[in-house]
Amino acid sequence: MASVRFERRIGAPADRVWALVGDPARIVEWFPGVLEARVEGDRRTLRLATGIEMPERILADDPRTRHFAYRLESDLVRFHLGTIDVFELGPSDTLCVYATTVEPDTMALVIGGATDEALDAIARLSEGGSG
Incomplete structure (x- = not known):
């Protein structure tokens, strides 16, 4: 398993x-290549954008702690x-941290570039x- 983590300091509340x-x-507004989210x-x-559908399970969406977690359920x-x-x-002044752990390891490079x-x-x- 490989992990990637990126963060941004954002000048907004x-x-x-x-x-x-x-x-x-709203992921369609900010994640590259995503055309639709149901x-x-x-x-x-x-x-x-490639036409592929990616099913995900939302594990956490907590406005109190501002924590969102999801799992990709794809072959x-x-x-x-x-x-x-x-x-x-x-x-x-806000810090936004996006982390991903994935297997196979090579997918970390692909996902990492997109999360950045x-x-x-x-x-x-x-x-x-x-x-």
Whole structure:
């Protein structure tokens, strides 16, 4: 198993950042290559630009601790756990941490690159005031 972790310091209130990442359907706004997100209970299905559908199970979506966790349930991986945590450092100072553990290890490179880009988009959207 391999793990990747990226973080961004974002010049926006933590509640604004959380509004963007804590809503499972809004992933289409900030995760590269995701065109559609269908959410039903603790299930989320992503449709990618490639046409592939990626089923996920939402494990945690806690606005109190600003913690989101999900597991990819696809034959592309033997194991996957993704977490996003939003920490308030100050009134308009937020740390957003996106971590993924995955097997096979080679998928960590692919997912890692996408999560790094996702954090850039989260920062851009949050700092721009929409979210």
